[in-house]
Every structure is written in C-alpha cells, then in structure tokens.
Amino acid sequence: MVTTDLSKPAAVTTKPRVVQDSRAYRTFRVVNALLLVVICALVLYPFVNIVAQAFSSEGYINSGQVNLVPRGFNLTTFGVVMGDDMFWLNYRNTVVYTVVATAIAMALTTTYAYALSRRNLKGRTFFIGVAVATMFFNGGLIPNYVLISELGLRNTMWAIVLPNAISVFNLLVMKSFFENFPSELEEAAAIDGMTTYGIFFRVVLPLSKAVVATMLLFYAVSFWNGWFGAFLYIDDPRLYPVTMYLRNLLAGVTSGTSIQGGSTDDLTQIAANVQSVTMLLTVLPILCLYPFIQRYFVSGVMLGAVKQ
Numbered sequence: 268m269v270t271t272d273l274s275k276p277a278a279v280t281t282k283p284r285v286v287q288d289s290r291a292y293r294t295f296r297v298v299n300a301l302l303l304v305v306i307c308a309l310v311l312y313p314f315v316n317i318v319a320q321a322f323s324s325e326g327y328i329n330s331g332q333v334n335l336v337p338r339g340f341n342l343t344t345f346g347v348v349m350g351d352d353m354f355w356l357n358y359r360n361t362v363v364y365t366v367v368a369t370a371i372a373m374a375l376t377t378t379y380a381y382a383l384s385r386r387n388l389k390g391r392t393f394f395i396g397v398a399v400a401t402m403f404f405n406g407g408l409i410p411n412y413v414l415i416s417e418l419g420l421r422n423t424m425w426a427i428v429l430p431n432a433i434s435v436f437n438l439l440v441m442k443s444f445f446e447n448f449p450s451e452l453e454e455a456a457a458i459d460g461m462t463t464y465g466i467f468f469r470v471v472l473p474l475s476k477a478v479v480a481t482m483l484l485f486y487a488v489s490f491w492n493g494w495f496g497a498f499l500y501i502d503d504p505r506l507y508p509v510t511m512y513l514r515n516l517l518a519g520v521t522s523g524t525s526i527q528g529g530s531t532d533d534l535t536q537i538a539a540n541v542q543s544v545t546m547l548l549t550v551l552p553i554l555c556l557y558p559f560i561q562r563y564f565v566s567g568v569m570l571g572a573v574k575q
Contacts, residue, residue: 317543325539343536344544353504354512361491361508368428368490373483375433376441381467384445402435415500426500427493427508434489437482444478445471484560488553513545
C-alpha cells in the first residue's frame with residue numbers, strides 16, 4: 268500500500284507568465300519595419316539602376332527601358348575601360364593614396380585624441396579649442412592653395428594626403444571614447460611598469476577595436492571618394508586618383524585613344540554607359556571592404572555618445 272505524507276503541502280507548478288505586446292506596440296513594429304524597407308529600397312534603387320545600365324546595351328539605355336534589370340546584356344564598355352592603361356594607373360594611385368592617407372590620419376587622430384582625453388594634461392582646454400576652431404574657421408581656398416604651393420607639395424601625393432590628415436569630428440568621437448575607458452586598467456599597467464606609450468599601444472588600442480575600425484572606415488571612404496584636392500593641386504594626369512578619371516568622364520573631357528578607337532557601334536555603346544561602368548568599378552572595393560568592418564561599425568559608431 269502506498270501512503271501519502273499529508274503533513275507536507277503538495278508542490279504547485281505554475282507556468283511562467285508571458286507578457287503580451289500591446290496593440291500600439293505591435294502597430295509600431297509593423298510601421299517601423301515597413302518604413303525601414305521603404306528607406307532601404309530608396310537607398311538601393313540608384314545603385315541597382317547603375318549596375319543594370321552598366322551591363323545593358325546602348326539602345327535600351329537611350330530609350331529609357333533599363334530600370335532594375337539589365338536589358339541587352341553587353342560587356343563592350345567594361346572591356347574598353349578596363350583596357351585603358353590610364354584607368355588602371357589612376358586606380359593604383361587611389362589605392363596608394365587611400366592606404367597612406369588613412370594610416371597617417373589614424374596615427375594622428377588616435378594619439379591626439381588619447382592625449383586630449385587625459386584630464387591632467389596641461390593646456391588641455393587650449394588644444395581642444397584649437398581643434399574645434401578649425402570646424403568653424405578656415406583660411407579659404409586661395410590661402411590653402413598658396414600654402415600647398417609654397418611648401419612644394421603640388422603634383423605630389425602629399426598634397427592629397429596631408430591637408431585632411433585629421434577630421435575633427437572623428438577626433439572628438441575618439442576623445443569621448445578614451446575618456447570613458449576604464450582607468451583601472453591603465454593604473455594596473457602603470458603599476459606593472461609600463462610607460463605611457465606602452466599603455467597606449469598594448470592596453471588601450473587593443474581594447475578599442477570597435478572605435479578604431481569605425482574611424483578607419485570613415486577615413487578610408489573619405490579618401491577613396493575624394494577628388495577636389497587632386498583637382499586643385501595635381502596637374503599631371505598620371506598622378507590623378509580614379510575619382511578624377513571618373514570626373515573627367517562625367518565632364519566629357521577624357522581623351523584616351525582606347526576610348527576614342529573602335530567602330531562606330533562600339534563608340535555609341537561606350538558613350539551610353541561608360542559613366543555607369545566607371546562608377547561601378549570605382550565603388551566596388553569599398554563594398555567589398557565594408558562587410559569585414561560592419562560588425563565593428565554598428566557598436567563603434569555610438570561609442571562615447573552615452574556616459575556611464
């Protein structure tokens with residue numbers, strides 16, 4: 268016979284309560300999702316249209332029949348542009364300019380921001396004011412041109428690399444991040460005998476990958492897309508970045524034998540979509556780079572915006 272101990276209360280099992288979203292919140296989520304889809308579609312539409320035109324034939328482009336899908340698949344312009352030696356020379360220049368400029372900009376921005384984040388730095392307010400003042404006051408186009416000329420930087424890579432070596436916006440973002448960096452880690456490293464440079468390079472930077480990757484993306488995109496500095500300070504077409512090549516195409520002043528040669532049908536096809544082809548080839552490296560930095564970008568863009 269099985270006996271039951273009535274002195275102990277029976278265990279009561281209760282199911283966890285599930286909090287149901289309110290009708291207003293569900294409506295907000297639906298509207299928010301639809302709005303984001305519409306915004307994404309509006310942002311992607313011009314790029315998809317450019318891709319479609321780059322692979323379409325001249326007749327469909329001129330008649331306005333190319334929208335989101337290529338019509339009359341054609342690679343003639345790709346062959347002509349990619350066979351132009353000047354295009355590849357300018358493309359190489361852009362890669363070199365971007366790598367060198369981004370490396371210099373990151374070195375100056377990180378060190379300057381870390382120094383400004385130290386509250387015991389003498390003259391800290393003055394140095395912050397010097398940086399912020401450049402956001403509101405500029406010498407102007409002609410004084411900058413005279414300065415670059417007097418320094419002997421015209422027709423050199425340094426005319427593009429050095430004038431925009433520090434972005435004050437990026438500097439202030441990194442400064443705000445370094446100010447919120449745990450001081451206990453730096454104090455522990457100092458007790459272990461590290462110098463200021465050792466703390467910065469071996470402790471601070473390795474733990475700041477998110478903000479460093481974000482600033483790296485900002486600088487790289489800025490230098491890759493830049494063309495006005497080359498337009499002002501460089502006269503030799505062999506030193507142009509690829510954006511100047513694109514700018515000349517858009518302005519209709521490019522003179523290359525590889526583009527001028529060929530049959531009449533080829534010239535007509537090239538004139539129809541050479542701009543789309545060149546823009547696609549120019550933006551492609553940034554699109555390939557972004558997925559590797561995107562995971563840092565989402566968190567890094569908001570670093571320093573909220574204080575604990």
